[in-house]
């Protein structure tokens with residue numbers, strides 16, 4: 001291929017791929033130059049060879065539609081894990097605040113009141129729970 | 143339902159619509175990754191990863207391109223990452239997929255030979271060039287679209303495609319496989 005034709009080579013590829021319009025100049029050159037005309041013809045032949053890959057890869061035979069379900073399941077699992085981590089973070093934050101407050105109160109000399117409070121909760125909670133159970137039984141008509 | 147309607151529903155959290163969209167575009171993504179990797183298992187893994195990424199990021203899809211193009215873009219990035227992680231070898235898929243033999247055995251043998259040459263030729267083209275080439279040749283994306291998908295300049299896309307087609311042309315016309 002001559003130097004003159006070489007400059008058309010790139011244009012012919014662009015034309016072949018629909019990225020460039022066939023200009024009058026190239027058209028005239030193709031009519032006069034067998035080499036360039038056969039280059040373009042060669043590209044067309046390559047196209048039919050390349051289509052072999054499409055016929056070889058018969059996607060319908062190897063298609064696995066469960067992949068989409070698996071993808072959704074993977075995302076759900078990730079989201080659940082994220083949520084669980086988020087819940088744990090909230091729990092730890094609240095626990096940290098309570099412990100810090102308790103320590104602060106103890107440090108300030110209110111430790112004894114904290115013990116009273118804890119004892120009260122310790123004894124009152126079961127009594128309160130009994131009340132809740134009774135109320136529920138009453139509601140359910142037992 | 144139209145793609146645009148499905149997209150609106152999918153973005154507002156409708157799982158069924160998103161599933162339909164993914165199902166409609168599944169074969170395009172799988173076929174693309176299969177041509178790119180020449181390996182069924184790699185293509186399957188990356189397709190699932192692509193779908194997972196799409197499910198997670200559907201709200202970020204702005205609709206500037208077709209949904210299939212967006213998926214192809216995700217798949218291209220994942221393929222690039224996979225290559226970086228480990229250089230997956232290109233395997234010949236001849237063993238796994240049966241070519242329709244048809245009636246003419248001689249023709250089938252010739253086709254098989256040509257196919258083997260084609261796969262070898264494709265496999266020696268560097269991945270980033272092959273990506274651009276496959277998007278152009280098999281999916282008819284414009285140079286601009288490919289540049290957006292592969293995140294590189296249009297000039298680079300053009301030269302990658304030119305390199306690939308010239309190489310393939312030479313090899314398929316009986317030239318040397320360097």
Ligand SMILES: [Zn+2]
Pocket residue numbers: 004005006008029033034035036037
């Ligand atoms: Zn010429």
